[in-house]
Amino acid sequence: MGDEKRELPPIPDRLPVTVVDAHTHLDACGAETAADVAAMVDRAERAGVARVVTVADDLAAARWAAEASTWDSRVFAAVAIHPTRTKEFGVAEQSEVERLARGERVVAVGETGLDYYWDYSPHDAQQAAFRWHIDLAKRLGKALMIHDRDAHEDVLRILDEEGAPETVVFHCFSGDEHIARRCIDKGYILSFAGTVTFKNARGLHEAARIVPCGQFLAETDAPFLTPHPYRGRPNEPYCTAYTVRYLAQLRGEAVHEVAEAVRTTAERAYQLPA
Template sequence: MPNKKERPPVPERLPAPVVDAHTHLDACGAGTAAEVTEMVDRAEAAGVTRVVTVADDLDAARWAAEASTWDSRVFAAVAIHPTRTKDFGAAEQSEVERLARAERVVAVGETGLDYYWDYSPHDAQQEAFRWHIDLAKRVGKPLMIHDRDAHEDVLRILDEEGAPDEVVFHCFSGDAGIARRCIAAGYVLSFAGTVTFRNARELQEAAKLVPSEQFLVETDAPFLTPHPYRGRPNEPYCTAYTVRYLAELREQETEEIASAACLNAERVFRLPSVTTS
């Protein structure tokens, strides 16, 4: 019987490099530069050559921005998570904006709406979301969206505010209908380990129809470890499991999925391209 506290095995290296478009290295247990390097070394062994580590509060935003300077394979995204927007005032906004302008911060996120938890009132979440949309446009960086049980309001607010040039739906959780609306709007859908879950039929149908230029892959580590390791600790290297699952689901070659996701990440986050695999 596998130990649920043990990490899944590092899989065989992918045939083409890929980017983990959304992870939380600090929550995975990486606090120091040496620990960050150790974690991305494991990722690179599986073909996951770069990661975007994402903040959900101010302390995490400061850490992510700093950690992105410790290793050339690490980039950052900063914002205040919707569940933490109850007391999101001018001081917090000023600090998030300062961090968002850092060179290795490649996105404003994760921001959006979360109606599953009740930590922050919906009106506070929506006000903060509108502010983050404006910030993304002002700093000229992609908007990385957290959308949990709030599809209609997220899409409505994006329409009302005017979306930035690049919008990423992190850990996309909608069905085929929501996916079609996002695709038509030009948004990018990022798929995490949830797409591999046996009970995720609607999400799997959505993943089948996304054009090759509009999807990313991610872990959202330390959460959402792909099947068959669901419930065990997640890390960026587990992106490789999701890539292989998507290839099977979409009836494409693994290299094709990895290459498309990598090119999309480079375009969306303006990352330097890599030629090694």
């Protein structure tokens, strides 16, 4: 059993319509070189996950993600400083994030937001950094990719106070039906990770059922949050296919319909070529 837990899940059957993994961390999955990235995305493509957005959470990861997005036409990037790393976020860090965010293949400012679960960064520092990233996304005309953990009310309040960018994506959406409705009313996009497949995630199940077509994405957040029935094993972008199929089951829709919705919403949100 111990060896099995360290193994990647099997690659599922290919989806009938290709999709985008809207949020993954290729470097944390073990990719270092262009060959590593290509192999990982090759596996994803076998499952019908044709493109991925690899996401940064600190400056080193941001530099790597921006560079990795130039190695393979199927890879795009998002850059920001994760809220848990905003204790020291000054002019130098801001200048570097902005420089990287201007990259042609960087499609989002993220992940940014608030995390009240961990205590690595004071709430006031997180909120100041979040406001700065909101402004950057608006200035660059790129999607804002939000990390929201145990901070729903403050995230929504700050978006209202600052004025949200045209495109806001709640990565690994973690709210219930009530929070989902508030986000939907604002036109925000909810991105569902493997957590939506967990049997005890009843609030997420309800949120996934009510979100309209055009306002939801699928993601892995790999190497974390591997979908059921492989929870606890390592995760990779190809596992998006498991989540897409589960979303179709939850919503009572055909897999090809949900996959098409996921792909077209990702193309619009991240300004990807069709």
